[in-house]
Amino acid sequence: MKSFLAKKNEIKQKWHLIDADGAILGRLAAKIAPILMGKTKPTYTPNVDTGDFVVVINAEKIRLTGTKSQTKEYQTYSHYPGGQKIIPFADMMKKKPEKVVELAVRRMLPKSNLGGDMLKKLKVYRGSEHKHIAQKPEKIEI
Secondary structure, three states: OOOOOOOHHHOOOOEEEEEOOOOEHHHHHHHHHHHHHOOOOOOOOOOOOOOOEEEEEOHHHOEOOOOHHHHOEEEEEOOOOOOEEEEEHHHHHHHOHHHHHHHHHHOOOOOOHHHHHHHOOEEEOOOOOOOOHHHOOEEEOO
């Protein structure tokens, strides 16, 4: 019996639209990551990017459970002395809610060049408008 291995030029990628209004951040990211990896398709191959494109709208309306909204922090480091910055979740949601969703999904993808390519297929927008109408994304209920 032969195994099926997908090739890069044989892959058909679709576009999916996800409305993050009222969704819990971690659960939303756990639904998006397998779609980006291609694990929802029967043609999944671990060493080939077989995933689909995902458009997330209403990123500013996500929520966290429990006390995480008061305790969660995002850390960046510039590799210079005194270059560490710690940003609380509330400040990050005011300034860049798109980045919050991207970071949650990024941490669920493979830590390799392939994972970086998968992350490029994620498009996150603050409001309910997006610029991928021409691709006709199909809506997914979370």
